[in-house]
Amino acid sequence: MFYLDIRYATANNFLKEPLYDCAKCLLLPEVAEAVINASYYFCDRGYALKFFDCYRPLSVQKQMWEKVPNPIYVADPAVGSVHNRGAAVDVTLATLEGEPVAMGTDYDFFGKAAHIDNFNLPEEVLANRKVLQEGMLYFSFATIQSEWWHFNYKNKSGAPVMDAPLSCK
Ligand SMILES: C[C@@H](N)C(=O)N[C@H](C)C(=O)O
Numbered sequence: 001m002f003y004l005d006i007r008y009a010t011a012n013n014f015l016k017e018p019l020y021d022c023a024k025c026l027l028l029p030e031v032a033e034a035v036i037n038a039s040y041y042f043c044d045r046g047y048a049l050k051f052f053d054c055y056r057p058l059s060v061q062k063q064m065w066e067k068v069p070n071p072i073y074v075a076d077p078a079v080g081s082v083h084n085r086g087a088a089v090d091v092t093l094a095t096l097e098g099e100p101v102a103m104g105t106d107y108d109f110f111g112k113a114a115h116i117d118n119f120n121l122p123e124e125v126l127a128n129r130k131v132l133q134e135g136m137l138y139f140s141f142a143t144i145q146s147e148w149w150h151f152n153y154k155n156k157s158g159a160p161v162m163d164a165p166l167s168c169k
């Protein structure tokens with residue numbers, strides 16, 4: 001079981017405007033299989049995964065970079081994000097009913113409170129982040145230091161960058 005809250009298909013994101021025509025989570029087949037397996041793992045533990053973002057077109061990465069040209073928080077489109085390769089997910093934990101689980105910051109809070117090596121946070125938040133990170137790691141997703149929600153699937157940083165739009169058609 002999983003939920004979608006694809007923020008870039010809404011105005012509830014750091015650019016404050018919809019960037020996708022359609023709220024869907026597309027991934028390379030191998031990566032999609034890994035997130036499906038992860039969702040069973042989390043379900044057994046009483047959690048659902050809630051996805052904020054999956055594949056992201058390169059042209060959207062460029063729009064993001066114009067707003068936040070800081071590679072700690074937005075990958076440089078000259079290099080390309082693992083999202084542009086269909087192999088990264090932005091994800092949180094929810095209850096099985098879809099209620100949010102405390103992670104200490106909202107999605108795309110670009111600051112120290114979102115860093116995974118910041119342990120100056122409530123015990124509940126640290127415990128929830130640990131559950132998310134350990135589970136994702138078990139399914140071969142790696143963390144990045146600056147964003148608790150971002151996970152790169154193993155060995156995909158050299159996969160081709162794509163720019164196909166996220167369309168519902
Ligand atoms: C913009 C944010 N949600 C994100 O995904 N950042 C990473 C670093 C990226 O752009 O790959």
Ligand SMILES: [Zn+2]
Nearest residue numbers: 088089090150
């Ligand atoms: Zn991300």
